[in-house]
Each structure stands twice: as C-alpha cells, then as structure tokens.
Amino acid sequence: MVGPIWLLVDHSRGQITFVTKEMLQDASEVARSLGAQVWAILINGDEAAEEPWDEQVGVFGADHLLRIRAAGLPYLTAEACSFILDELSGPYERPYLVVVANSIEGQEIATRLATKWDTGYANDCVSFSIGLKGNVEATRITHGEQLETIVAFSKDPAVISFRPGSAGIGASVAGRKAKEYLYEIDLTPHKFEQSVRGLFPADPRKIDISEADSIVACGYGVGSQANFLILQELADKLGAAIAGTRRANDKGWVNIERRVGLTGKTVCPQLYLAVGISGAREHVVGMDTSKVIVAINKDSRAEIFRLAHLGVIGDAEEVMLALLKKLKDTGA
C-alpha cells in the first residue's frame, strides 16, 4: 500500500478550474490502480463558493478534501504554498505523488517542494501512470511537440505539474462528495523572501485558452488577414481570448497553441463565439462543453448550428463589424 496522491486545487472565483477537473480524474484513475486515496488540497478557497467544495472535487474523483485556512499574508506566494504543503507532511501521511497545475505558480510551487523533499519533479506533463515497477511515470511532449518523453521516477514522492487541456474531462459522478478536513495555519511568524505587491487582471491575448472565461474562435470562413484583425478587435472589446481551428492555423491567422480540438486544446469557457467555423467533429470535441456557444456562419446548414445556443446566419466580416459597432455604441 503506497501513500496518497495529493492534488493542489487550482481555483478561481469559487470554482475549481478545468485543469483541476482533469487532474482529479486522472489522479483517481491512478489511485485506483495503486489502491491509494486522492487528497484534494485547497488553500484559501472562497468561503462563500456557490457550490460546496467537497462536492466540486468529489464529483471528479477526490476521496478527501483538505481545506487550508492560511492567515498572516495578504497574498499567498508560491514560496508560502510550498511551505504549507511541506508543513502538511507532518500531521498527514506523506504522499506518493503530488500533482499541481502547470501554471507559473504551480511550476514554482512544485520546484520548491521537490527541492525541500530532495525528490524528482517533472513539469508540463500531459499524463501520468504507474509503471511496471510500481513507480510513477509521467509523459511530456517534447522536441518541438514532436516526441513523447516518459519520465520514470525512481523514488517517491514524485512531483509533477500537469499541462492544462491535455486530458479533457469525462463524465463526473453526480452527488459524490469528498470527506472534508480543515487545517489552519498562521504564517505570521514565518519569514518569507517573496511578497506580492498587488494582483492585476491578465491580458486575454496572453492567457492559456484552456483557462479563458470567454473565447472568440476563428475559422477558415473569417476569410482574410484583414478580417482576422477585426476578429481580434472584437475579442479585445469582449475581453476574450482568441482561439481557432486547424484551418485557421494553416492560414497563419491563429497560433497552433490556440488550436481547439482533437489535436489542439480542450476549452470550457462561459462564452465561445465561433466565427466562420463549420463545426467539424475534430474541432467540436474540444469546445462542446462551453457554457454558451454563439456561431456566425453564412451557411445555415453548417454543423456548428446544431451545437450553438445562438446562431447568426451571415457574412463573418459584416456580422463582426455590426457587433463591434453595437459594443462601441453601448460604450462597452
């Protein structure tokens, strides 16, 4: 019997993020093969979250939820988070595997923790499993996204950070709850080298599309580079990130890191505005769980309209310009 899997919950505005759901589902599968338990570790989660945290993590596979209430710092740094995780290994059983999101903070937390524990760390993993010898193996996509590299850990705890959007999420188990525990820690007496001066909203042009709240997606039907610039202006006005189809990548309008679908990323934003996108299956698998899907297409029989909550039949350029005008007129 090995130790538990610890999973550091990534959350925003009272909700666990998409990558947390992906990590939980993968971790619970690995835990089952090990006969281990998944502990979701939530640091300073919103007390007034709309949906209870134990259920948010439970439905995606966590057995336990360890809620940390950390006092004494206005903003938690990666240094403080790794300190907290290290502290937990006193009162709680040391994990066999620690999984964190591969964000900037997540990578730093994982690096610091692995250094403290004198153990191995693999960043940017797209999957993880148990090898024939019972050790953790983590897969990374390397060499310019051309090759898979498997990192085999020779000792535990293994620490990995997980690339958002690389697994997607399957069905959740409705009503399942994790068993909740509370751990309070006062950070005041501890001397940290890092401090945060303030937090500022991220530029949607720069964020990872798998974490974006709203997305304007570009398809081949956008038609030209000039129209792509209109789409970019629309995205900026809406505070949305830009994504696209493979055909939009081929045209050079949208970077391959922003591709949605089978060979791209899986996204789940509040708004997915699909412009000039036909709705091919390989694209749709990456966005069909978006909360509200709006499609603009000149062909009323386009597949995307089967999925869209709201559809506009019309020329992409004309509709985008009309939308921009409306947004400007209303002072948005």
Ligand SMILES: Cc1cc2nc3c(=O)[nH]c(=O)nc-3n(C[C@H](O)[C@H](O)[C@H](O)COP(=O)(O)OP(=O)(O)OC[C@H]3O[C@@H](n4cnc5c(N)ncnc54)[C@H](O)[C@@H]3O)c2cc1C
């Ligand atoms: C193995 C494999 C993996 C793949 N992986 C992916 C993937 O991960 N992601 C992905 O996106 N694709 C992927 N594809 C490609 C996929 O099959 C489609 O070819 C692609 O999604 C289509 O992109 P599109 O909708 O931009 O273009 P099209 O299918 O060409 O659609 C363009 C749409 O624009 C509309 N249109 C044209 N002119 C206008 C206008 N002036 N105004 C408004 N609408 C207009 C048309 O009616 C049409 O519906 C994959 C394919 C394969 C075989």
